[in-house]
Amino acid sequence: MKTHILFDFDGTLVDSAPAILSCFKQVMQAHGLQACRTVDDSLIGPPLRQTLESLSGQSDPALLDALSASFKDIYDSKACLETPAYAGWHTLLDSLCAQGLTLAIATNKRLLPTRKIINALGWDERFSEVFASDSHPGLYADKTGMIAALLQKLRIAPQAAIYVGDTEQDGRAAAANAVDFWPVAWGYGSFGSGCQPFVSPRQLVARLAPDTKSSAVI
Numbered sequence: 739m740k741t742h743i744l745f746d747f748d749g750t751l752v753d754s755a756p757a758i759l760s761c762f763k764q765v766m767q768a769h770g771l772q773a774c775r776t777v778d779d780s781l782i783g784p785p786l787r788q789t790l791e792s793l794s795g796q797s798d799p800a801l802l803d804a805l806s807a808s809f810k811d812i813y814d815s816k817a818c819l820e821t822p823a824y825a826g827w828h829t830l831l832d833s834l835c836a837q838g839l840t841l842a843i844a845t846n847k848r849l850l851p852t853r854k855i856i857n858a859l860g861w862d863e864r865f866s867e868v869f870a871s872d873s874h875p876g877l878y879a880d881k882t883g884m885i886a887a888l889l890q891k892l893r894i895a896p897q898a899a900i901y902v903g904d905t906e907q908d909g910r911a912a913a914a915n916a917v918d919f920w921p922v923a924w925g926y927g928s929f930g931s932g933c934q935p936f937v938s939p940r941q942l943v944a945r946l947a948p949d950t951k952s953s954a955v956i
Contacts, residue, residue, distance in 0.1 A: 740946065742894045743834060744885065744917070746903035747845035747852060748782050749925030751827055752859075754847075755779050757817040762793060765808045771796075779926040783905055785846050785871045786810075810848075818851035819858050824924055826939040831864045833943055842867040842892065844884045844901070849873040867891060881911035889915060902942065906930075920945075 748754040759777050766773050774795035775781075781789050790805045791797055834841060842865055845852055849870035856862060869888045878884045889896060901912035904925020912919035920942060921927075921935035929935055936942040 740839070740898055740900055740918075742840045742842065742892060742899040743946070744842050744844050744888060744899055744901045746901070746905075746908050746925075747843055747847050747855075749779075749904035749927065750824075750902055750922055751843075752821050752823050752855060754818075754821045754855075755782050755926060757820045758782060758813065761809055761813045761817050762789075764812055765790070765805055766794070768808055769801075769805060782926040783846060783907065786848060810850075814851050814854070818854050821855045821858075823859050824939060828859070830939045830943045831861065834946065835864060837946065839946070840892065840894075841865050842869070842888060844869045844881065844888050846871045846881060881907065882914045885911055885915045885917060889917070900946075903927075 745751055748758075759779075759781065762773075762777050762781065766777075771794050773793050775793060777793070781793065784792075786809060787802055787806055790802055790809065794801070794805060796802065831841065843852070843856075845868075847870055849868065849872055852868060852870050856865065856868070867888060869884050869891075871884075874887060878887050885901060889899065896916040897918075900918045900920050901908065901915075902920045902922060903909065903912070904922050905927030906929060908927070909919040909921060909929075921929050921933055922939075922942070923935040923937045936945070
């Protein structure tokens, strides 16, 4: 029986790729750099600094600081607000809350744009917690630690939670915490042939219906 649904954000709840990829291109241009890899959906998911290092092929801390600052200026000021939710989530999040489930987010995205997008979508009341890459400095270093910290904060046993995400990395982070992982097919990741991801948010919500309303806590 499940009481808590934890969500990845980019590629799971929202289609953030167009705005993010546009910003990466603008950052490379602003600094006179050529991207050393294709600017495509495969860049979505990891923490910002890690992605900029991969994209620029540079490891100089001062340069990465400058690239990060440029990205934040462009993305946080306006571009992030152009991020749409995937079709169906507006009403389906309401349905999950009506089932008595507690919803939370665990994302490698930074907290400021995540909160701005949530606010723009009218979702402020939907999520009890939002854990982002920079929201709890020193508490965790990756998605595995983030999920562990979120479980502890919510005082929820791993068997009472599900993590919903769009990448194999999300799945490994959930497994490391003994949390069930539900993969989705509409995001930016891919899964092996033995995996059958959900093909629509509605299918995911329907699967949850008979498996809720427990109160298992730590």
